[in-house]
Amino acid sequence: MNDVLTAPGRTALLAAAVAFPYLFPDPVAVRAAVELLILVLAGLSLLPVVGWLRTVALSAPASAATGAVAAATLLSADQALPLAVLAAGAAGAATALVAIAAAPRRPQVVLPLTSLLVTVVVWGLLLPRVRLVSFARPVFVGVDLSADRALYLLTLAFVVACVAATANLARSRAGRETAALGAAPDVALRSGAEPRSVWLRTVALSGVPAGLAGLVAALVQQGVPPSAMFSPAVAMTWLAVPLLGGAPWISGTLVGAAILRGVPALTGLSVVGVGGVGLAVAAAALPDGIVGAVRAWPWRLAERRREGAASGSP
Amino acid sequence: MTLTVDGDVAGAPLSVEVPAGAWTVATHPDPDAAAAVVAGTAPAGVSVALDGRLLRRRDAAGRQRAGLAVATSRLGCLPSLRVVDVVMLGLDGPQPPLWQIVLGTRRARTVQLDDEAAARALAGRLGLASRLDAAAVGLPAATEALLDLARALASGPRALVWRRPEWLPPADAEEIAAVAAGEHARSRLTVLELRASPERSAGP
């Protein structure tokens, strides 16, 4: 799809991200960067649903919570990290599927409610009943994840994998069908899209990055994270990531996450506070987010020039 | 492929049989609603048959599988897609499984490249080559009508229901009609043209 972030830009960004913990080894900075990457994973999980299907989805914290519980349970039982990764992704996808399965008809209208309900149930009913476990961060292929830098690089690897998967999906017929079904459903239907299967596969896939975000949160906490990390208020913040940055584009997710983690870091304000206000600003003033506004700027400028020329001509 | 349409749309009859390889113009007071019903995207009031085989009502995907494409000459706004992506929407070949797509396997990349090459070739033939990498948003109405035609033709249909873009300046509408006529002549495509005018006549 037509993202503003081209291949050289992606490479430069990746190089900067890899170099970050070596340039800024302060543990506080590295921990903040891990939190930023968790926000990116949350934004990537919402991108196909919010950006392409143009639907409000609030179940990402629930997917992250179940991913965190699955991963923490396995890691506390001394299971290997790859198994925990698979379990976290699968748990996230399964949780997202519950939300879409509860919305068999008119998913664009019903999914916001069912996804909110799933988050409320997981946060309010299930998480308080989960047995609290703790574990030491494992050693993975010779790298000791107890160091914050190693944990950052592992999280970055998850982000890179999810970005690549999202880009691959965007380039495929499945991705095009999803984007068309959200923006112009008639065109998608006339092009042979099967709405039910598009919704199921998109929402299920969206749960995987959220589950990985939960895994990273569990690794940071070395146990099941506190339930406040997966509350409905957090769902607002996570929803603000794609909406503020530009929901249909990967670059939009990166911009949104950078703003929603950067502003609190610079001002001392709470992430949820900035996220909530950012969500309101995006909904009111930035229908295509910051990236969408930047992309439309040359087109609008040309239009204004044309209008100016037309009004100036005799 | 013979296309038969019979029933009522928005309170007015729509009954026409288009012989295989022919171009027939049908008129209706609400041709947009008629196109939507025939496309299977709106509640059905008509039966649609291809070579005598009745198609399920309100089943747009089934129509494409059966070889019937519908171009309404309207697309709307698709901000996250390029023009070439819209043409590729219409392609109807086998796709790799989802896990291969997500992992970006060689097979998935090959299918993607083949799809894009086919879409670019078709769009070039129809006169869309210069705009293929632009975003499919804010397109001129004539380009939008041509692009929807290209999308519909991308699946290689045997029958096409085409809503003539009568809202365009006559010269633009004629130009697009000439493109459609060229494809009709090239592949002996069965074409049902929907218009808003009151009379029914033979096509080009």
Add this chain to the structure above:
Amino acid sequence: MGETLAAAVVPGLALGGVLAVTAVVAATAGHGGAPHLGVGALPGVAALAAGRTLTISPVVATVAAVVVTAVVALAAQRLDVRVRTARSPLATPPWLADVAVLGLLVGVGSLLRPALAVDLPVGPLGGAPSTGAGATGAVLGLAGAFALRARRLRALPASAWWALAGTVIAVAAVPAAGVLGGASQGLAAAFAVADPAGLALRAAAVAVVARRDPLAACGWGLGVGLAETLVRTVSPLSGAALLPAIAAAAAGLLAAAGRATPARATAR
């Protein structure tokens, strides 16, 4: 057991009164027959604003809570209208306006939270009111629920009605949250802070079952408030405190599914 019940009654009544008035506001502000998902967070904003200014004086805290909540309610109304009526080539996603308002209120609430806050499992209003304050909050909430459905007030312009609703909610929520009682203990600013998102969900649940009927809103609000507080008193960490609200929402959805009549019009 008797003492447990008695301890749960006052906070339960206080929460019930606030839920009643907030559910009426949510039902009235909703569109297409569904309650507004976001506006129910207003009591949380009021309680947090009061808690933040409590160190100055209880009077200032009350006035600040009323003013902040009224202004935020007005901003929420403008946001709601703007998102619903946005002119864009693409349709606005369903529920985006509700979620944007919820985001705004949760965001403002979070910005009002003290930097070092401790969440205690004392309920979504964030505090344990004294008997007098709790009863006052309950009475004001119940009275506000009926007042806001009065024909003369419903005839007000939408922005004025929303600001008035914010004021009424704040007047009920501040005593009900027990914020003012914390002044003497010096606790309220940092401990037991309100949960705007949780309040919004409970208000929406009550509004689903009570719709726009103030009497039903009072009944269901008090029922949910008392049941939740009782659950919290008996088993503070069980995670079952949300069950009464979920049960109310389920009852409302089942009743709606059983009704043959179409959804009511959106006009107030």
